Amino acid sequence: MIPLIQLQMGQSGMVRALHGGRRFVARLAALGFTPGAPVTIVRNNRFGPLIVTVRDTQIALGRGEAGRILVLLMEGQNGVTAG
Amino acid sequence: MASPLVNSSPPEQTAAKTTVIALAGQPNVGKSTIFNMLTGLNQHVGNWPGKTVAQKTGTCTHDGQKFTLVDLPGTYSLTANSEEERIARDYIIHGRPDIVVAVVDAAILERSLYLVAELLLLPSPVVLALNMMDVAEQEGIKIEPQVLEAALGIPVVPLCAARGTGIQELIATVESLSAGEISCQPQRPTILPGHQAILEKIRALIEDSVPVPYQPAWVALKLLEGDDEMCTLMQDALPEAIWKQVHDLLYQHEDAILDIAGARYQWIGRMIRAAVVRPKVGQLGMTARLDSVLTHPVWGTVALLAVLGAVFWLTYTLGTPLQEWLGDLVALLAESTRGALAGMPTWFANLCADGIIGGAGMVVTFLPILIIFFAVLAILEDTGYMARIAYLTDRVMHTMGLHGKSFIPLLLGFGCNVPSILGTRIIETQRARLLTVLLAPLVPCTARMAVIIVLTPLFFGDMAGLVAWGLVAAALAILALLGILLHRVILKGEQVAFIMELPLYHLPNLRSIGLYVWHNTLAFLQKAGTIILGVSAIIWLLSYFPTGVVTESYLTLFGHWLEPVGRWMGLPWQMMTALLTSFIAKENTIATLSILYGDLETALPAALTPSAALAFLVVQLLFIPCVATVATIKQEVGNRWTLVSLLLLLGLSLGAGVLVYQVGTLLGA
Numbered sequence: 001m002i003p004l005i006q007l008q009m010g011q012s013g014m015v016r017a018l019h020g021g022r023r024f025v026a027r028l029a030a031l032g033f034t035p036g037a038p039v040t041i042v043r044n045n046r047f048g049p050l051i052v053t054v055r056d057t058q059i060a061l062g063r064g065e066a067g068r069i070l071v072l073l074m075e076g077q078n079g080v081t082a083g
Numbered sequence: 084m085a086s087p088l089v090n091s092s093p094p095e096q097t098a099a100k101t102t103v104i105a106l107a108g109q110p111n112v113g114k115s116t117i118f119n120m121l122t123g124l125n126q127h128v129g130n131w132p133g134k135t136v137a138q139k140t141g142t143c144t145h146d147g148q149k150f151t152l153v154d155l156p157g158t159y160s161l162t163a164n165s166e167e168e169r170i171a172r173d174y175i176i177h178g179r180p181d182i183v184v185a186v187v188d189a190a191i192l193e194r195s196l197y198l199v200a201e202l203l204l205l206p207s208p209v210v211l212a213l214n215m216m217d218v219a220e221q222e223g224i225k226i227e228p229q230v231l232e233a234a235l236g237i238p239v240v241p242l243c244a245a246r247g248t249g250i251q252e253l254i255a256t257v258e259s260l261s262a263g264e265i266s267c268q269p270q271r272p273t274i275l276p277g278h279q280a281i282l283e284k285i286r287a288l289i290e291d292s293v294p295v296p297y298q299p300a301w302v303a304l305k306l307l308e309g310d311d312e313m314c315t316l317m318q319d320a321l322p323e324a325i326w327k328q329v330h331d332l333l334y335q336h337e338d339a340i341l342d343i344a345g346a347r348y349q350w351i352g353r354m355i356r357a358a359v360v361r362p363k364v365g366q367l368g369m370t371a372r373l374d375s376v377l378t379h380p381v382w383g384t385v386a387l388l389a390v391l392g393a394v395f396w397l398t399y400t401l402g403t404p405l406q407e408w409l410g411d412l413v414a415l416l417a418e419s420t421r422g423a424l425a426g427m428p429t430w431f432a433n434l435c436a437d438g439i440i441g442g443a444g445m446v447v448t449f450l451p452i453l454i455i456f457f458a459v460l461a462i463l464e465d466t467g468y469m470a471r472i473a474y475l476t477d478r479v480m481h482t483m484g485l486h487g488k489s490f491i492p493l494l495l496g497f498g499c500n501v502p503s504i505l506g507t508r509i510i511e512t513q514r515a516r517l518l519t520v521l522l523a524p525l526v527p528c529t530a531r532m533a534v535i536i537v538l539t540p541l542f543f544g545d546m547a548g549l550v551a552w553g554l555v556a557a558a559l560a561i562l563a564l565l566g567i568l569l570h571r572v573i574l575k576g577e578q579v580a581f582i583m584e585l586p587l588y589h590l591p592n593l594r595s596i597g598l599y600v601w602h603n604t605l606a607f608l609q610k611a612g613t614i615i616l617g618v619s620a621i622i623w624l625l626s627y628f629p630t631g632v633v634t635e636s637y638l639t640l641f642g643h644w645l646e647p648v649g650r651w652m653g654l655p656w657q658m659m660t661a662l663l664t665s666f667i668a669k670e671n672t673i674a675t676l677s678i679l680y681g682d683l684e685t686a687l688p689a690a691l692t693p694s695a696a697l698a699f700l701v702v703q704l705l706f707i708p709c710v711a712t713v714a715t716i717k718q719e720v721g722n723r724w725t726l727v728s729l730l731l732l733l734g735l736s737l738g739a740g741v742l743v744y745q746v747g748t749l750l751g752a
């Protein structure tokens with residue numbers, strides 16, 4: 001399990017756990033970040049928020065928030081970086 | 084608003100009673116467009132009782148039957164995590180609307196059905212409005228409404244609200260449902276088997292104590308989700324010993340929310356499986372193609388600058404000439420009024436011409452820029468581009484404890500602070516919004532810049548350009564520093580979590596934008612307009628009485644009183660009086676100085692040392708904003724925060740002025 005923030009652009013992970021206060025977890029869960037949901041990184045630059053796709057929705061996430069979502073890297077995607 | 088209470092009239096009268104429809108939906112699903120399409124100008128914008136969240140209600144008629152529509156705040160779920168969520172569910176539970184229309188976005192059906200999964204647990208019957216069928220098609224997604232209807236057991240109506248199709252069918256369906264011609268027998272989402280036992284246990288414990296009109300099963304579920312409001316409610320309602328048992332159970336299942344949400348998504352997956360055909364993997368929709376440029380770190384920034392450039396170009400080529408033209412028109416009107424009142428006492432004619440018409444004129448001259456600004460704001464929001472701006476600027480704004488959404492209001496403050504304050508409405512969290520309102524007056528508006536541009540050359544000759552740029556840079560640096568300070572020290576709430584949906588792009592709906600501009604402009608005229616008019620008449624009276632000569636007026640007297648303060652900054656009473664009159668409108672600074680000094684070009688440089696001149700320019704740039712801005716601040720955040728804002732700016736501007744003068748004098752300038 002690794003934090004979402006460590007995934008590169010184009011990589012996907014499967015949500016395993018959310019760390020944070022109850023409100024934070026409830027908010028993310030409503031947006032579709034529930035265990036088992038696949039998440040794909042659309043943008044992850046070195047600074048600023050990430051953009052990820054979960055359940056067909058694009059969500060911008062602060063770097064702190066993205067660090068508290070733990071995912072399982074999905075197979076066959078190691079080191080893939082898209083332009 | 085029509086009474087939301089359950090109508091107790093006998094059945095034969097139900098045809099005459101109005102049916103109350105609540106519009107529910109997640110943000111960005113086009114709920115407002117549907118509301119606007121149905122109600123048009125028959126709507127009322129106010130606040131929810133005792134809340135700062137806007138409440139929109141309206142009426143419409145279909146086949147002679149009258150409907151009252153209540154637009155609920157857009158929320159992702161119905162757990163009491165935010166004020167909006169609490170309002171939405173309280174209205175459905177306590178207000179008992181006859182029908183809830185749940186608006187979902189066909190292009191992101193799975194996510195937007197999450198709210199529906201919650202709505203189906205509440206007592207009101209639900210009609211599903213499947214909006215943005217056009218956007219779904221554009222993204223390559225095909226949906227069969229009848230299949231979805233069969234799965235969910237509730238009426239489903241496909242629409243493209245932005246193009247106006249499906250609206251009549253929607254209201255017809257609502258009518259049939261309320262007349263009992265069609266039925267609503269929803270499939271309700273269930274909880275995971277693992278949690279069924281614990282849910283039952285909680286329900287059994289609370290069953291006898293749940294207050295009306297709540298349902299025990301629903302309350303038990305919300306308790307398990309960790310809902311604060313329900314916890315407080317049941318803590319008060321239950322005997323202490325039983326609450327302790329409930330509390331212990333909840334404590335052992337603290338993470339239940341994830342499983343409950345997961346179960347809802349599993350249920351949604353079953354509901355849509357047969358109804359949705361998804362695009363082939365790797366096929367890019369329109370949004371993905373646009374975003375490959377618009378959220379790109381380099382090209383996205385270039386595009387943002389181009390869009391902002393276009394906005395400013397529009398404001399200046401369209402707004403400024405219109406504003407000047409209206410100003411001339413008002414001046415003409417003032418003169419003819421003065422002429423018409425020639426028989427009356429001079430002071431009365433002058434009050435009407437200068438104080439009242441002048442004040443009203445100022446309100447009117449704000450309109451072109453305000454209207455352009457509201458239209459731009461509505462278009463950026465409606466197309467989905469606003470969220471991209473917030474994403475691109477979030478990093479910069481974050482250092483000041485602000486959300487990326489604060490960027491646009493602050494930036495457009497360079498045009499005028501009034502729309503900048505009004506624009507903070509797009510910021511979701513109250514704290515970030517307040518911080519933005521407090522910082523907004525520090526953005527130098529065109530009127531302040533005009534004063535700087537006129538006065539700087541008089542004092543600094545060839546160096547004027549450099550000094551003017553330096554002043555603006557200093558104002559912005561102070562804004563950033565104050566932001567960091569307020570965020571860290573005074574308003575130290577939780578760090579603003581940045582979780583924001585980037586909606587799919589779609590074409591804006593003209594009617595929606597028109598209504599947005601109309602309602603916001605009207606609200607400005609009604610609320611801020613009256614205050615501006617009153618204050619400008621009072622200041623005019625002070626500058627006129629007792630003798631009719633400005634230099635002998637009460638206002639000048641106040642200026643003399645302020646002389647001791649002025650002395651710390653090397654400023655004579657004339658300069659202090661000019662600052663006072665700048666409260667009506669920043670441009671007044673120049674007019675007042677001309678009256679008090681005569682020829683500015685020779686008199687001003689002689690009256691002030693360079694340090695005092697710089698101090699004056701700094702003070703005037705940071706001083707209390709004009710009355711229009713102050714009135715708008717009051718309208719948006721209330722008396723207490725307006726006072727905080729005024730004191731903050733007063734302290735900041737005078738403090739900076741004293742500092743500049745004293746340091747400058749020490750350095751021998």
